[in-house]
Amino acid sequence: RWHRRQGCFFHYGNLNYYSSINITLSGFWLILFYFFTKVQLSQRLNLERLIEEYLQGIEELIIIPHGYLHNIPFAALPISETEFLIDKFRIRHAPSCQILKFCQDRKPVVNVTYGTVEDADGSLPGARLEGQKVAQLFDISEKNRLIGEEQSTVTEYRQLAKRIQALHSSHHANSRLDNPLESALKLANGRITLGELLLWRLDDLEEVFLSCCETNLGVAESTDDVLTLASGFLCAGARGVISSLWVADDFVSNSLSTFYYQLRKEGKSRSAALQQAQQKLRNTTGEELAQLLRSDLKPYKDYLEQRFKKANTKWKTLVSNLKSLKLWIVKVKIIKIVKKRKIDGGTELKNT
Template identity: 55%
Template sequence: MRKSNISKFPKVRVEVNLVALYPTKNEKEEFIMVCDRLDSGLPNAKTDLRDLAAALGSLAPAGTFSTLESFRKIEVLGLLNQILEKAKTDEIQVGDYLISRRRNLEDGKGQLCLKKGDIDLVKYTVQKTPQGLIKQLDKQFLIRYAPSCQILEFCQKRPQVEATCNYGTVEDATEDLPCSSFEGAQIAQMFNVPPHLRLQGRREATVSNYRQLVKQVQGILSSHHAQSRIDKPLESKLQLGDGSITLGQLLTPSWRVPNLVDVFLSCCETNLGLTQVTDDLLTIASGFLCAGARSVVSTLWAVDDLATALFSIFYHQYRHRGSCRPAALQQAQEELRSLTGETLATVYQPQINMLLDEKFQQLDRARKEAKANRDRCPKDTPDYLKWDEEYKQHFQAGDRIRKTKNWLKAMSQEAFPFSHPFYWSAFTCSGLR
């Protein structure tokens, strides 16, 4: 991040910022972790919100301008270190807060700590390895976001669903997210999802089938494209095989899903919105909470297909083992950020490649069939154009699979391929624990 000028940063301002983050012990869950360094510098306020969020790569309770602006003002980790550098000491008291750092030259480890009384608010470790720096927070915080007190109250007052939780999946609705199928297959196996509760591909993942599915299940994985419309929030949408579901539709009485418990939106920008007028109610994630869901996991920006699939698998594994939602989110983030390229290559790459090869063969057959049907039609006729469009779709999907395999191979050669916050910190948990 852009470096603060400590000489122009009064102690009272430092204390006010820290108090704003941690006014009470019970508010530790509201901790915001901010990257202490951005090689490219911090974008200015006129930068597009999506680019700003992607560049910051931070863990925050909401994808809002006000939250992003707070990153500019409160550079916790970098600020603490600069205070010590300015004072030429490894320990300093600022009001009620003790800032300290320890460095061990023998093992290459360093530690930066912020305490209030006996409470460790932040403890940040950096270790030098042959692969580079490994950074992590020693003390983790469970973060749960509520769009508003009113929506949180709605979630808390909803009756408990007694039946055994059954899951459904919506996978790769536009057939251009290769890793979505791998993600869906893993979740389906984990929760014993029957074939009729899996909507796969363009023909199955339709608007009408989606509406029926959310009324049959208590948990749903929604893995496909989505888009936030900051200028027209009610037009934010989930993109499906034959159309879309908008936030405006989710907020209507016809979209009531009283038995829906868990929603995992493995899509882009499903919790990206503004708070200037509506207190950040107008996001796809909030729409599902209003419609009846108890909890929603959503994203703050455009996410990576491969990283999101792995994150979703990790999250559902921890949920399956009994972790609460924010704990599962935290554990999945830690697992993804610390995943080594070696593990990716030996454990996940063979499985993903096998599935992608099967999909490529299916697409290749469909592409050849579409080409044959197209070539039998007079050029530029409606039938010709229809088959030509289908041919192009299959060709592009096959090309996307080839690129995904190359990307997977390249990432497997990295020491820690998903360590950057862009990959693991876009996900937020809204609603109940």
């Protein structure tokens, strides 16, 4: 069924109409990209017909997917040769109707204090740059910035999330499709798993930007609800979360978040700021992006050289170890072949 309310458009109820695509996707989420182009997905979802018949005059969509439809990047689905769904609508997602109601029933926070968690293990220079830009835009105090391996601990992260209203979290994370409760944010001295996050209460948290990998990647099994790090923050009390479906590039994430926060600073809503930031990033050429990064990364020249030198040393060690392992495997194979020949030869002699 379709329902119109407050200028937004909802779909809820039985999704048997889309059962064919849901069954098709049930093997594994990456099947989206191996067997279907985005154009084919748009056709299977009948986007053109839905827009024509039901979505005229609508500016914002709230999408509550069913099953494996949670793993479709709706914003990137084409609706014509030159337009994507994000070009026509502001888009918001919710894991379920219950969580959507829970978020909407909360009173918005008036005075917002920002905090950042940046480059928790020291391996993401773009994440550190992200945090610096957010801090400059919103005048974030040093006590509300957790930077690098010394500060970005599990305890400090939780304390920060409790005392601020907007959290920008930029570091490593991973999704466990085989065990969703073990999906985790990776920090300097450990992890914060989804199972732990679901026990937190963050009643003052207005917004979370998870500039990390796979924070909205999950699998729906026995219920329609998908357990992800993003939904964990919503259940803990956050009114809104920006998250990723897959592995996020360090410097591209930096550019997207910069565009987003500049628009938020201008007074745009979350959905409008994200829509315009995605469009701006899509329309930015590689050369323009490289030029932006060159100027941004100048202060980090010494830091980057040190990190790349360290990474190069690790790479050389890894290659050396792999070569040694390969030689060891070859030796083992030769020994096995020699032994087998001796055994076979002895058996033949005995039989003779």
